[in-house]
Amino acid sequence: MKILFTKTALGLLALGAVLSSCSKREQSQKTGITYNDKNNGGYERFRQSHPSPGPGLVPIEGGTFVMGGSADQDITYDYNNVRRRVTVPSFYMDETEVSNQDWLDYLHWINITFPQDRELYYNAVPDTLVWRHPLSYNEPYVDNYLRHPAFQDYPVVGVTWDQAQAYCSWRTDRTNENILRETGKLVAWKDQGKKGGGGDAGIAANGQPFNTDIYLNGQMTGAGVDGKKMMPNLSPNAQAGTGKGGKAVRPVRMEDGILKQAYRLPSEAEWEYAALALAGNTQFENIDDGKMYTWNGLGVRSAKRKTRGLIMANFKRGSGDNAGVGGYLNDKADITAPVRSYAPNDFGLYNMAGNVNEWVADTYRQTSFEEFEDFNPFRGNEFSNKRMADPSKGLYAKDKYGKPIKDPAHSNKKLKYSELLALQQQTTAAQSANPNAPLATSQTGSLPVDSLLPKNSGKAYTPDARGEKDEVNKALYGTTTLVNDHSKVYKGGSWNDMAFWLNPATRRFMDQDEASAEIGFRCAMTLVGAPEINPNGKPHYPVKKAKPFKAR
Structure with a gap:
């Protein structure tokens, strides 16, 4: 009887709390107008929450780290990963590589x-x-x-960057x-x-x-x-x-706040940060120990009692040794291994070293580390806008697959409405001629948009900022060097690579429309809102709620 009374009382208290919260609707802090009330215009305010990751993703709390800092040698003499301190925002990343299934x-x-x-x-x-x-x-x-x-849980390979x-x-x-x-x-x-x-x-x-x-x-x-x-x-x-x-x-x-952000390839900085997983070695902003690989220590064998001596990742131990000796295989794999093989790193990510190299979003340049922005470094921006099918109704133009058609961006700032309308009118003929073709930019001379842009805007705007700081003759790309705007970075080492390439700072490149049996990928997703993943148990400044406004 006592238990029944207690449950009933708790239920009544919970119901009262719900009714009380419903009767006290939130107000605008600047006008006093009540939110979510259909009688006053229907202003809406939605519950502020920390978004959860999409399927297959784990949260990665961002922070500062030295990009290229884990590299101990440059055996290729490329000088392409000069140490650079950067900050990576919090994001989500696939727990495993994308599999054949x-x-x-x-x-x-x-x-x-x-x-x-x-x-x-x-x-x-x-x-x-x-x-x-x-x-x-x-x-x-x-x-x-x-x-x-038999291979359904193995990482997909033969996939191009595109x-x-x-x-x-x-x-x-x-x-x-x-x-x-x-x-x-x-x-x-x-x-x-x-x-x-x-x-x-x-x-x-x-x-x-x-x-x-x-x-x-x-x-x-x-x-x-x-x-x-x-x-x-x-x-x-x-x-x-x-x-x-x-x-x-x-x-x-x-x-x-119901829909998820777009899945995408991680940036090179995000990938390297996630692979290092220095969060497991950090206490009160002090990094106790650096890393050469995705795990602690300088070796490639496990020191734990149950797995002592086992190879920590799937890689090529030496020339002609992809598996080890029959009867006691060293890494339990000859080619690739299932995507959940081996121990995850301190972020909970599997196979961030070995198994397959992984595509990242960046366009390769040897000097990227010297030219990156400090915050959220990335090289590969190609800015675009969604084409309008009916500007008066704000409707997007769609291709035959139901996706919005995107054109190169014409400006790095918001245009005036009159400028936007004039630009859309000038592009109507081009859309009619070829609905799915991307429209030319002002740099080609095919679309006279310069006259529509704000005056004194400096040099002509280019939506392709991949090589924005490269002072080179682009006509020579692909002729005197293998590096061009289609060269994309891949990282991580593979089943057919030596241990050097397991270091998260190493980087290589390949053309975006080429593929390999040693390259796969995993996806990432932008985390919106507060960057702190686990705030519990950590000191915080108190935040007071705004005082409600009472009309008199």
């Missing part, structure tokens, strides 16, 4: 969504011929590595679509094939697949798309909708 999911979606588009499917298939060598019998890997279930970027874009849309369908903001998966419930899996009523940008712009809504639990629309301009009791509803907005 992950890539087969991607291929399956393409096959069921665009069954007639053989070119799209063909372009997404990895180059399995990367296993083929004139003096090695690797044909079984050519035929089996990608698709045989293909990895396309996978990141696809993964973003599928993750956000799944969130919306599972929470009732879009038609549920089980209702997709039903009458009035959209088409096949992943196909909206307009015959195009879900795209995050198009959805957030309000271009993916209506019968057969809207779910049963859409967001309430508090705007006084909203019309009665499909909500319960005919209440007005709306699609999810970025302000709701």
